[in-house]
Amino acid sequence: MTGDEMTLVLQTLLDGFLVTLSLLAISGLGAFILGTIIAILRISPVSTLRGFAAFYTEAIRNIPLTLVLFFCATLLPQLGVDFARTFGASTHYYILAAIGLSVYTSPFIAEAIRSGVNGVPFGQAEAARSIGLDFGQTLSLVIMPQAFRMTIPPLINVFIALTKNTSVAGGFAVIELFARGRDLVRDFGNYAIPMLLGVAICYLLVTIPLGYVSRVIERKVAVLR
Amino acid sequence: MSASVLFDAPGPKARRRAVIFNILGGLLLAAGVLWVYMTLAAPKVTAGGQTRPGLFDVSRWDVFWTRPEMWPVVWNGVWSTLSAAGIAAVLAILLGMVFAVLGSSQSTWVTRPTVMVLEFFRGMPVLLMIFFMLIVVVKGAPFWAVILGLAVYNGALIGEILRAGLKSLPRGQREAGLSVGLTPLKTLLLVEFPQAFRQMTPIIVAQLVVLLKDTSLGYIVAYEEILRTNMNILASYFGSDYIFSFFFLTLVIYMGINLIVSWFARYLSKRLTASKGAKPRAGKVAKGEDGPLEPTPTQLIRAIPSDAPIQSSEGDRRV
Numbered sequence: 379m380t381g382d383e384m385t386l387v388l389q390t391l392l393d394g395f396l397v398t399l400s401l402l403a404i405s406g407l408g409a410f411i412l413g414t415i416i417a418i419l420r421i422s423p424v425s426t427l428r429g430f431a432a433f434y435t436e437a438i439r440n441i442p443l444t445l446v447l448f449f450c451a452t453l454l455p456q457l458g459v460d461f462a463r464t465f466g467a468s469t470h471y472y473i474l475a476a477i478g479l480s481v482y483t484s485p486f487i488a489e490a491i492r493s494g495v496n497g498v499p500f501g502q503a504e505a506a507r508s509i510g511l512d513f514g515q516t517l518s519l520v521i522m523p524q525a526f527r528m529t530i531p532p533l534i535n536v537f538i539a540l541t542k543n544t545s546v547a548g549g550f551a552v553i554e555l556f557a558r559g560r561d562l563v564r565d566f567g568n569y570a571i572p573m574l575l576g577v578a579i580c581y582l583l584v585t586i587p588l589g590y591v592s593r594v595i596e597r598k599v600a601v602l603r
Numbered sequence: 604m605s606a607s608v609l610f611d612a613p614g615p616k617a618r619r620r621a622v623i624f625n626i627l628g629g630l631l632l633a634a635g636v637l638w639v640y641m642t643l644a645a646p647k648v649t650a651g652g653q654t655r656p657g658l659f660d661v662s663r664w665d666v667f668w669t670r671p672e673m674w675p676v677v678w679n680g681v682w683s684t685l686s687a688a689g690i691a692a693v694l695a696i697l698l699g700m701v702f703a704v705l706g707s708s709q710s711t712w713v714t715r716p717t718v719m720v721l722e723f724f725r726g727m728p729v730l731l732m733i734f735f736m737l738i739v740v741v742k743g744a745p746f747w748a749v750i751l752g753l754a755v756y757n758g759a760l761i762g763e764i765l766r767a768g769l770k771s772l773p774r775g776q777r778e779a780g781l782s783v784g785l786t787p788l789k790t791l792l793l794v795e796f797p798q799a800f801r802q803m804t805p806i807i808v809a810q811l812v813v814l815l816k817d818t819s820l821g822y823i824v825a826y827e828e829i830l831r832t833n834m835n836i837l838a839s840y841f842g843s844d845y846i847f848s849f850f851f852l853t854l855v856i857y858m859g860i861n862l863i864v865s866w867f868a869r870y871l872s873k874r875l876t877a878s879k880g881a882k883p884r885a886g887k888v889a890k891g892e893d894g895p896l897e898p899t900p901t902q903l904i905r906a907i908p909s910d911a912p913i914q915s916s917e918g919d920r921r922v
Contacts, residue, residue: 423621423624424621424624424625424627424628425625426625426628426629426632427628427631427632430628430632437858440816440857440858440861440862440865441816441854441857441858442816442817442818442819442820442830442857443816443819444819444820444822444823444830445819445830445850445853445854445857448822448830448834448850449850452834452846453846453847453850456647456846456847457642457643458642538726542726542727542728542729543728544728545728545730545731546728546730546820546823548730548823549730549820549822549823556728556730556731556734559731559734560734563734563738570738570739571739574731574734574735574738574739577731578723578726578727578731581726581727581728581731582722582723582726582727585725585726585727586722586726589722589726
């Protein structure tokens with residue numbers, strides 16, 4: 379492989395990596411917002427909304443991501459969702475994939491948040507109440523600070539899974555890291571293994587540090603308990 | 604969610620407010636459902652300018668009963684999905700056991716590389732692994748690519764789960780094994796492993812549900828699983844009028860299978876929690892416990908705080 383080709387390969391990988399990172403950021407944000415709403419509904423005192431949130435969580439969690447993205451890429455445009463006219467075809471699929479990834483990830487975020495709030499022992503609220511704090515003070519001074527800390531490790535794990543899941547978007551017309559890797563394997567068939575290794579390393583650059591951070595925080599929370 | 608501890612018992616005013624919010628929430632939901640229904644039921648205008656009936660029209664669904672020859676194709680897809688998932692699950696568990704044994708070896712020369720390999724496999728997308736298998740290992744046989752990719756990825760995860768299970772066992776189990784004269788490997792395989800496996804069964808089954816869901820990635824590498832048979836073969840053969848119906852069918856099949864397996868996982872974890880036996884270390888009651896073993900005196904002492912009334916209902920005494 380010549381130096382020029384080498385540069386081309388690295389450039390291609392970098393392009394794909396950047397698309398993957400932006401897809402991760404956008405769908406991560408979307409999933410976080412959606413998931414927080416679902417979590418709030420799930421612990422709200424309104425039983426109809428609680429029921430809806432429980433149904434949503436159960437339903438989405440049992441649908442494979444491939445089906446969700448297929449629906450977004452193929453069937454949503456038929457229902458009149460069309461970004462191609464305003465943004466062009468490639469952005470069209472990018473947005474649809476971001477929607478699909480957000481929706482698919484949101485119940486996992488909601489469960490992570492809920493498990494954090496549930497993880498605060500009952501006695502904490504009792505103690506807060508018995509020294510005379512009202513509802514708002516109990517929640518903001520005692521429950522939430524603890525819940526938030528306990529939510530971070532599972533949330534990071536959800537984002538690690540999301541990083542890996544963005545690769546599925548590569549199967550639905552989004553030119554991100556996996557799709558770039560596939561193209562490279564097609565163009566440089568003799569170097570399939572190093573190409574795929576390069577793609578894998580790009581993913582590992584995100585997932586391994588995140589996993590490390592998650593473990594460190596988890597240990598710190600465990601010490602505090 | 605026992606919110607009652609956060610505030611005083613609701614009076615008449617708060618109760619009235621709760622009823623009002625409930626009704627408002629219900630109306631909001633009903634409006635949402637109605638909007639989705641209307642969107643789906645509205646006639647579709649195709650790119651060619653033709654108008655197609657809405658999605659609840661009979662002409663969108665009649666393929667299911669007027670063309671019964673489609674069902675064998677559907678069953679083929681279901682079978683492809685289930686067989687790939689089944690073989691991959693067996694391989695993943697076997698591989699997970701190997702990884703767990705290597706990962707809990709006494710020698711750092713074995714554990715270090717194992718941990719690194721596990722990190723590597725767990726950190727990359729399973730789709731990339733499947734693609735790697737397709738290109739490099741099996742060279743264009745999507746069935747085996749899907750199976751091997753899923754097996755390696757999930758094997759790494761199950762290995763990690765089993766390793767955690769081995770770690771959580773009481774130390775005395777290993778000491779007992781060694782003191783009756785078993786070799787370290789035999790202690791691991793005959794004493795510790797069966798307990799770790801049983802303890803982690805619910806988590807492993809949950810991971811197998813994920814594996815089942817991930818067989819749908821076969822769609823991307825051209826393996827004819829249920830999504831591909833339904834959408835690329837049937838929907839394109841019977842025309843785009845039926846594309847939503849076939850998608851709905853795929854959805855129902857996947858959710859049905861997953862719900863059955865999830866329900867089985869929950870049943871297993873309940874059964875395993877109900878049985879009494881060796882308590883894991885660290886003083887807290889784990890979800891899965893081992894069956895036939897009688898607790899040792901040390902374990903009984905350890906178990907006392909968790910059996911004391913103050914913590915007995917730990918599960919539901921949460922904020």
